[in-house]
Amino acid sequence: MSESAIDRAELLLEAGRPEDAECEARASLLAQPDDGHAHGILARALVMQGRGEEAVAAAREALEHDPEDEASLLVLALALSLTGDLQDAESAIRHGIAVDPENAALHQWLAEILMQTDRSAEASRSASEARALAPHDPDAAAAYAHALMLQGRTDDAEHAAREALAIDPENDRAHHILGLVGLNRGDSDEALAGFREALRLDPTDESAREGLVLALKARHPVYAQVLRFFLWQARLPRQAQWALLIAPFVIGRAIRTVHNDAIFFPLALVFIGLIVLTWAADPVMTLALLATREGRLVVSRDSRVAAALFGGFIAVAVAAAIVGAAYDPHLFIVTFGFVVFALGAGNVDGLPQKRRKVVYAAAVALVLVAVVQTAIIVAGGGYHAQVVPAVVLILGAAASLWYVRLAS
């Protein structure tokens, strides 16, 4: 690649114009197809455009000309990350570190990959290395803070984030970490300040927006405690999370086997209350947020849909309870089924897009079953006529709840 073309392409990358840089690099490669540096620049331009597969090919081409070039190894790792191949990305980065152990950028990107693969302890070691090698780099400090946060080391994470901000007060990631620190401590003011600043600096940061929504909800002390529980639970190993889910049933069973109902029933009530609270907290708080201007602006469309489903089913359940109390207690079955379903539907925004459709379909089906059930009750149908739709209603609602829990 001619020197002027190299400069031009690099300046264009710096100017945030990867498409133009790609064009320069490709044209130059036509003249000199064996220029490894040009392939490297092309790979960078493609990474910046999010074109992972092509970037991988260009980076590999660059490495064919210089297999030990750490810049090309780094860009290969970034390209592989884009394609989701984190294992090969990690190998490329480790190769780069073997070539140049004092390259802070390589250590930092290794930390990023390790964080993506849930290896936060290793990630914090790599980020710490990057921090030591580049003590004036705010991004390295912020990455270290992030890794510490994922380990649950809140105080250390805060310290590292503040160090990043001392170097660059406009480091959005460091502000984001301070928001997470606030959430973990149940300090909604600190969380709000952190996420608001992170969003001011990068308004396209979706996770900061979600953090802001959580921080707004966490202004309510009960929700703050529910959230702390979830955040604590999320940091547990997978097996421990399953154990936590199953433990109440095992304990309940154990208590029942000794026939101690005086203990079992109050405990069961408390447990069910807590379950309902954890399920209902999110959609209830979303509905509350939607009553405020800021809430309406920051709550995502998906969360609105979930909250609307929750609100709609609860409203019908309450109506059925009132009518049932006044006219026919058989309608309580609709109340019960809709409440159970609402708890799941209210959290449907935590599901991948495709799986939500199952819940939406279940919502339509349950409404139809409830209409049939109500018609049978109004028509004076007997026990045998009511039992099938009632069972379908209850089992369908319970199945939906479990589906949401397991698919989240």
Add this chain to the structure above:
Amino acid sequence: MDEATLATLREALALSPDNVPLREHLAATLLEAGRAGEAETEYREALTRGAGTGAQLGLARAFFALGKLREAGVLVEALAENEPNNAGAQLLLARIVLNDGRPDEARERYTRAVQLDASLSDPDLAAALAAGEAKRERVPAHAYAGDEDEADAVETVAAERPRITFDDVGGMDEVKEEIRMKIVHPFTQPELFAAYGKAPGGGILLYGPPGCGKTHIARATAGEISATFIAVGIDEVLSMWMGESEQQLHETFERARRAAPCVLFVDEVDAIGAKRHDVRHGPMRQLVNQFLVELDGIKTANEGVLILAATNAPWAVDDALRRPGRFDRVVFIPPPDEQARVAILHLHLAERPTSEIDLESIARKTKGFSGADLAAVVDRAVEAKLRDSMQARVPLPLETRDLEAALKSARPTTAEWMQTARSYALHANEAGTYDDVLAYLERR
């Protein structure tokens, strides 16, 4: 060259695909026959099979013929660097740089090419170089006051006197009114503005989704006040004067000052005036600093120079650019409104066979479409109609339903931009920069 010869060459190549000289011969023949696209394919193939500099030059020529000037330039520049005595490369480079508006360099290259190989002499090119003509339409030198050197300097700039005015810009009444107050009236009624201590000048930053007419309205602004219009973008600054970007930016401003009254339009200003916080590279930072110096007119007053800038990413523009005296007015150019969409559709359908088309109805159905989106809809409808016409063997006129059919597979490309802008408007709306975006979103 007739088809039979080409077919024979292709047949021979099919039998020995690795015959590089034969492939180059085919490519050259195609290029000579004006089939540059096919020539490009063959030259590329030849290069992948190990062809030498002859194929590189041929490919560059094919690019040039196809109007891919950047690709042609990069390719032939590298060739000329490696082989300074390659006469063909020097000649092609002369054509490219002339097209770029650098007649001096073009003259130099052409002279060298002819010195190396007298048979390359091209009377047309020589005449163009002698007259100092560039291919782009330029303002005649006599339009400027000053000495000949100045006129010559202006000659190298892509300057023009636009004939369009605000009457040619459909809709966008608020935007036009804002620009009138800031730029047009201070020029047409200087006494009134002087009485209030307002001198003409200053800058306006136009921002909005791509393809919505920012450049068009900037050009119309120049036409409105009969001013010269000079457009500059990062490509010109970086590509044409590599290593001297700041100097070149300065010279562009100087030319605008000499050509006053002049509208200097800085396209994609987020590249030249990127946030210095995000720019770590020395040269880019220097370029931003130079831009600030020029806007302030520290060394030479910018009197009579109206600076309009456009960007799709106002959030990437350095905050310092928005300080008073620089781009102190920020104007949102939204996707065209209904009236503007009617005008755009009318423009694109002009000179095409049409029957009674209900433009208002199509405009109502294309909310959020950019000008470029509307052009694509018309294109798609025309393609479908062409197919029908070929089957029917008679030219059929475009009808409303053709456009409606084309609309079925069309989506406004402004949606993604609007989503990003919404995020900035919600979370980073210091000093109300994005109030117009919020107002637009609320109106939708």
